[in-house]
Amino acid sequence: MYLVQKLLPQLPLQIIWSCAILIIFQQNDSAVSLPNNETVPAVIVFGDSIVDPGNNNYITTLVKCNFLPYGSDFAGGDHPTGRFSNGLIPSDIIAAKFGVKKILPAYLDPNLTPEDLLSGVSFASGGAGYDPLTSTLASVIPLSSQLEMFKEYKNKIKEAVGGSRAANIISKSIYIVCIGSDDIANTYVQTPFRRAQYDIPSYTDLMAGQAISFLKKLYGVGARRVGVFGLTALGCVPSQRTVDGGIRRACANSSNQAASLFNSKLSSQMNALNREFPDARLVYLDSYNPLLDMIHNPSLYGFEETEKGCCGTGNIEVSILCNPYTLEMCANASNYIFWDSYHPTEKAYYVLSSLVLDDKIKDFF
Template sequence: MGTMMNLCAVVALLLLLQPFLLWAVDIHQIRQVAAKHNVTCVLIFGDSSVDPGNNNRLSTSMKSNFLPYGRDFFNGRPTGRFSNGRLATDFIAEAIGYTKAIPAFLDPNVKAINLLHGASFASAASGYDDLTANLSNVLPVSKQLEYFKHYKLHLDQLVGKQKADNTIRNAIFVVSMGTNDFLQNYYLEPIRSKQFTVEEYQNYLVSRMVENFKEMHRLGATRLIVVGVPPLGCMPLVKTLKDARTCDQNYNQVASSFNSKLQEKLAILRKTLGIKDAYVDCYTIIKNAVDSPKEYGLVETSKGCCGSGTTEYGNSCRGMNTCADASKYAFWDAVHPTEKMYQIIAEEAMKSLNEALLR
């Protein structure tokens, strides 16, 4: 389904700068804080919320490298981002002085020197469960980690092993996924729902998450940011399928309880692996924006900007008419957020999260 709406994922890097900066802080101060904590780069794993175009290189229908996607990106250019413009990761990278757009690792036009600023290995339609990715022929986490190993080799060749190891050790690992595991894999396909109850599947996903994090740690990760699953029942597509005017409470409860399990396991990993981690409560941020749009400068949060806004996403959004002002919408299509929503998530993350990942 390529739904990957764990929107807050990449914004999580801003946690690193808490509580030292606010959005009003001078850009130079932001960069000084990043330098103070030796933040070297951002390495991203997950789904379409953080995929800047890796799926462009795959034989899959889960792509967005065509208009109207990218309508408000630089030069109105579609890149494979499932939005009208930039992702949260792009804004963060620019704020701390890296680049205006985090590159997709599989982008053939990416220069080796740019890898020093980080890269995204994410793949739209992926999830904690490898089966989720396999259903859409995209990159499962296991493959994303394999490409990360290639990334490390590139760094070794570029700056030498010692500096490469230091880069990885001081990098921020951002993980954002889980939405497709439920919407595409569990509720749409018959395989997992026959094997697990909802709670059993939640536990299975958490166990997969733990194994992935252990592998990242083995490969050098020491700083980890995990984004919770958003309120699934508030997606325009879900509400259309459920014939509901408001957010579906059952789906939201599944997301909320899963997030609780994630946090419990993170607390254990923090002690057993000695990693520094932060959790981003994407659920609350998005739910608040949907419930109180005027407080965020939004007008429309019940449907997307593309087409009817109720069912279109990915290929079904190709060539469709769009709303005049996407900045008034929370959703770009029936699943994914607008560039404005990514900015809102970033701002809300800064306001609501008090703990810093690095101190």
């Protein structure tokens, strides 16, 4: 930082801003300051592939990534875990931000210890959605089953540490919900009978209704500090550019408009839910605009490639299509916002997590 300050009078404003951003994000692998010296006992996550650290490894589904090149930069390199990226994912990064632990494990990992459970796990399953059909089509763990696993989790920690401490963990933990992109990108776009049943306004009504129903159930089993990610600018991920972006692979406006419409409904209904449950802290987390800014201004965040993923052609490869036999790989994933055609790189996740969460952390307390 001293070097940046020394050179400030001599540098163009854009370079100064870029340097400051990069320094800030490089520091964000450590915990941030929490209000009133609060401590968080655990981070507990529900969702899809963005926050699945490997639960899909243990179920029968094609939606897997427990093979190289996934994990090529995890824990020093060449260590696929089932995370849909080259390294860490938001569930890990968020757990570190709240000072809990640096790696948040999958609940279905058979090697979990009681200590692992006490500081939190992820129940997320790649391919899941708010729409129950989404999980059925992908043969993955739906939100309803993720909630049942959480109830099982509660019993396990009660057996481990007793009712009083377990109740404290449940009430003071941070809960993260990150799901919904597969509903639009897969179920709605690719399933004709869903499009016959719903137009975009009514389908996003369905999604928002399911989201609020889940949050009410989560509140009912003890969660009080809950952050819910809105959808990103789905139309700008490489696969959606390829499928619906025309010959120039532009951002798919229809997917972006659907994501934006859902986000407005989710945010509004979460505000109403906060009034209904005044002892809860339900925090809407906007990931749409931060990702769009990263794509439109990549140099500010240290990126070069915004339209393709690092794996293969970068246009369509994801999950089993991005595998050890993929012929093309980028030389440096940190230059790319996207790892495969759908999921960001570890570096992009760090940047995005900071843009989305850092200014919102105070709202959890």
